């Protein structure tokens with residue numbers, strides 16, 4: 182067997198061979214997904230033995246298309262965005278061989294949902310201010326503290342947890358990163374109701390929770406560096422999905438415009454066309470980013486994708502409500518529920534308008550992203566810092 | 579999907595053109611030029627045409643061109659925008675050339691490709707691709723009428739004049755041409771008049787003019803991208819070195835965040851302009867939509883970049899002695915050229931089935 186990474190033809194041969202052996206119609210869903218992972222056809226750019234075959238990332242779309250055409254079950258990625266988008270690349274970058282072997286397979290198949298335990302009441306944009314304490318006790322750690330805004334914690338089997346392990350050094354240095362078993366004693370998940378009515382996110386209270394040292398990701402004190410893997414991928418995964426023209430919210434509004442001539446006014450038309458162009462420009466920028474990643478020439482453009490996406494979602498959903506007039510004032514459901522995924526398209530326009538407000542807060546606020554672009558991409562001077570060289574314990578809180 | 583990246587040849591071409599422009603057309607020279615009578619920088623134009631085949635990039639070799647495509651030409655357009663260079667690239671090497679290629683003309687087009695002669699489409703510069711006007715009457719092989727606001731009209735040796743039944747070539751010496759004091763003196767307008775001017779028909783019907791305008795609009799987006807990049811670079815460099823209140827002004831969020839937004843808009847403009855150029859190069863069926871999107875988007879981005887450039891430079895940005903106004907004038911003129919953003923959005927609305935109220 183050759184060791185060169187497979188090309189597109191070789192991959193489609195492998196998919197065909199796999200499908201010949203595993204009839205999607207006659208195979209149990211989970212059995213099928215596990216076998217696909219073991220065949221290296223899950224995320225093809227991952228290493229052999231971890232669900233991939235070192236193929237170029239750009240070929241993933243073709244592989245997914247072939248499986249979809251054969252009617253194969255999916256791993257329901259919409260239910261495990263944090264797992265697939267953030268936990269997996271973090272495990273790949275910072276995990277040990279044992280950790281990768283243990284966590285990646287059930288993560289990819291969707292058996293294990295993941296959540297991200299970063300934000301705290303006192304640490305949001307300033308993640309490195311966090312105070313959840315982890316104290317070493319032999320080959321385990323004892324954790325106490327509180328996390329907040331934890332999306333899907335109520336569904337999650339595992340959590341990405343960043344803790345304070347050394348309060349005596351400046352904040353960026355005293356942090357350590359763990360994988361938390363969400364079923365462990367002392368983990369309490371309480372829903373936090375959102376302005377949309379339901380609760381995607383939660384508060385998570387940690388009281389004397391034990392974490393084996395084997396679940397530490399990266400070195401002790403290296404939690405900040407490991408978190409940056411997670412955060413970089415968060416911004417890419419939120420803004421970077423492949424999209425055909427006029428998909429998402431702009432498609433909804435364009436459809437409304439075509440179907441309901443009585444709603445049309447000249448002003449709304451101007452606004453619609455302005456936003457249509459902006460969404461198309463953002464889409465092409467996303468496509469260009471994908472092409473440069475596929476060509477092995479990643480640029481800094483990804484930082485702008487999430488920024489643009491948040492602004493456009495908010496403007497387009499706002500336009501939709503206005504276009505609808507009185508109909509836009511009907512909301513679908515204020516009931517307090519705990520959903521297992523976020524679905525913009527099947528909810529009412531009012532929900533879209535409200536939920537989009539979170540897009541410029543979650544995953545780094547738009548203000549923070551502008552700061553990152555200004556400093557890291559444009560090389561502008563950083564903020565004046567009062568917190569850099571002060572031990573964490575002495576910082577004003 | 580079109581290829582939105584730059585290839586190796588394109589990057590090499592860019593490097594060469596940028597060096598040439600830096601040497602022969604520094605902004606101080608461009609500024610001095612706007613007060614001279616010469617309608618364009620002939621020396622620079624010949625160097626661009628001679629050294630890089632820049633005047634005939636999209637013209638096949640057998641017609642005397644470089645046998646590349648509108649993609650490569652778009653890279654040259656970016657650099658010309660970045661340098662606000664006063665050369666008839668857009669007008670002669672893109673618009674007139676595209677019209678002649680569409681018409682199957684094989685004589686004049688070779689002269690244009692070699693940079694030996696300059697031709698421009700005799701249309702008001704604000705004409706959008708969808709509305710090529712015929713302002714001139716034809717009688718017995720001669721033209722009569724007036725066309726105001728023709729870009730690079732004074733630089734031209736030949737005027738390509740749309741009439742009701744096709745496109746006519748008129749020797750510039752046979753036309754009346756009055757210089758216009760233009761908002762953008764790096765690409766000057768001329769009012770043209772024809773009084774029984776002898777003319778040769780080079781194309782039947784409106785197709786050739788339309789091709790010239792559409793290709794021009796596609797590549798103008800790349801020029802606008804270059805303008806915007808030039809403005810962003812200059813502004814970032816300035817805010818890093820200008821101190822007020824004991825800090826570089828680039829450390830203030832009020833400026834940083836606006837520059838981050840501008841950078842984001844420019845990354846989008848780059849993708850949009852590349853798509854339009856690639857569609858023009860391939861004759862892609864998406865060309866009309868791509869051009870409408872590119873003109874609506876890139877026009878606004880270039881103007882925004884130039885306006886921010888003036889503002890963030892403060893008083894110096896408002897002076898004649900600084901380059902910012904060259905960019906502002908070129909950006910605003912380019913936004914109106916070949917159709918305002920609003921006209922392109924209106925054209926787009928028809929193309930994507932979103933009819934007006």
Ligand SMILES: Cc1cc2nc3c(=O)[nH]c(=O)nc-3n(C[C@H](O)[C@H](O)[C@H](O)COP(=O)(O)OP(=O)(O)OC[C@H]3O[C@@H](n4cnc5c(N)ncnc54)[C@H](O)[C@@H]3O)c2cc1C
Nearest residue numbers: 297298299300305306330331332539542543544545546548
């Ligand atoms: C829907 C949703 C889902 C979320 N899911 C998760 C999750 O799963 N896991 C998780 O860990 N977190 C999650 N978050 C939390 C999110 O990451 C934080 O809310 C975010 O980082 C902002 O922190 P904060 O809420 O403390 O606001 P703050 O940091 O207090 O910000 C308040 C305001 O101040 C501005 N600001 C702060 N610092 C600066 C600065 N230096 N310069 C300029 N402006 C500044 C901010 O932009 C914002 O406008 C979620 C949030 C939302 C809304």
